[in-house]
Amino acid sequence: MPAEEFVAGWISGALGLVLGHPFDTVKVRLQTQTTYQGIIDCMVKTYRHESLLGFFKGMSFPIVSIAVVNSVLFGVYSNALLALTATSHQERRAQPPSYTHVFIAGCTGGFLQAYCLAPFDLIKVRLQNQTEPRAQPGSPPPRYRGPVHCAASIFQAEGPRGLFRGAWALTLRDTPTLGIYFVTYEWLCHQSTPDGQNPSSATVLVAGGFAGITSWVTATPLDVIKSRMQMAGLEQRAYRGLLDCVVSSVRQEGLGVFFRGLTINSARAFPVNAVTFLSYEYLLHSWG
Numbered sequence: 001m002p003a004e005e006f007v008a009g010w011i012s013g014a015l016g017l018v019l020g021h022p023f024d025t026v027k028v029r030l031q032t033q034t035t036y037q038g039i040i041d042c043m044v045k046t047y048r049h050e051s052l053l054g055f056f057k058g059m060s061f062p063i064v065s066i067a068v069v070n071s072v073l074f075g076v077y078s079n080a081l082l083a084l085t086a087t088s089h090q091e092r093r094a095q096p097p098s099y100t101h102v103f104i105a106g107c108t109g110g111f112l113q114a115y116c117l118a119p120f121d122l123i124k125v126r127l128q129n130q131t132e133p134r135a136q137p138g139s140p141p142p143r144y145r146g147p148v149h150c151a152a153s154i155f156q157a158e159g160p161r162g163l164f165r166g167a168w169a170l171t172l173r174d175t176p177t178l179g180i181y182f183v184t185y186e187w188l189c190h191q192s193t194p195d196g197q198n199p200s201s202a203t204v205l206v207a208g209g210f211a212g213i214t215s216w217v218t219a220t221p222l223d224v225i226k227s228r229m230q231m232a233g234l235e236q237r238a239y240r241g242l243l244d245c246v247v248s249s250v251r252q253e254g255l256g257v258f259f260r261g262l263t264i265n266s267a268r269a270f271p272v273n274a275v276t277f278l279s280y281e282y283l284l285h286s287w288g
């Protein structure tokens with residue numbers, strides 16, 4: 001099993017993550033809180049209330065977790081494709097796999113990464129939703145003092161299952177959309193690259209960026225549900241399950257609820273995934 005894909009997946013994911021985290025914080029707040037009038041309002045309030053640091057809340061844990069999550073995604077994807085087509089990453093330009101194989105390998109990667117991602121994503125969402133400014137003398141401390149305290153508090157209050165709150169929605173979000181992610185990437189690379197050649201850096205950037213946008217556009221409805229279920233344990237708003245969360249969100253806010261955070265998700269997806277794919281291809285090429 002080639003290990004380079006796992007390492008390349010980790011490094012490229014970390015680069016994309018740092019670039020995209022401020023957008024991600026705004027997205028999570030728009031999806032789970034009703035106090036903001038839109039992206040700009042959320043950005044202005046976050047900056048005024050919490051300074052620039054507010055945008056980077058909850059980032060330390062994803063930086064650690066991306067090592068696991070992105071290496072599982074890219075490693076499983078590439079190894080699943082190897083099992084399906086008997087071609088390595090280097091051979092795939094000369095003998096391109098079918099889009100069905102790419103889709104199945106992407107879904108497999110998405111399914112397995114969702115379970116690794118679930119506890120890290122839960123902690124990230126809980127920390128991003130803490131809107132208190134940095135602790136001032138005399139002010140009440142935030143509920144969670146940091147990622148470890150957050151994980152320990154959830155574990156104490158709800159047991160190990162609590163750490164997997166929203167995992168179902170996350171799996172449903174990621175399994176098909178990661179199939180779409182890799183199919184879009186491969187298709188766009190194929191369209192603008194002569195047969196048998198490696199795509200240029202510009203092609204990889206554009207194809208990676210659009211793969212990010214396409215997958216996040218399709219992922220946004222379940223992303224909203226996932227974030228709400230992850231926050232539900234905190235307030236009295238505990239849903240009876242995924243379907244209950246869908247029904248009560250639509251009843252209260254209409255169908256538009258599924259598109260909360262769509263613009264910011266797409267704006268974030270382009271640079272994050274352009275950089276992720278460029279560094280992934282570059283690393284695998286240079287280890288060659």
Ligand SMILES: CN(C)C(=N)NCCC[C@H](N)C(=O)O
Nearest residue numbers: 174177181215216219269272
């Ligand atoms: C639609 N979904 C779930 C994805 N495309 N997931 C792949 C993640 C890629 C990158 N780390 C990101 O956060 O955009």
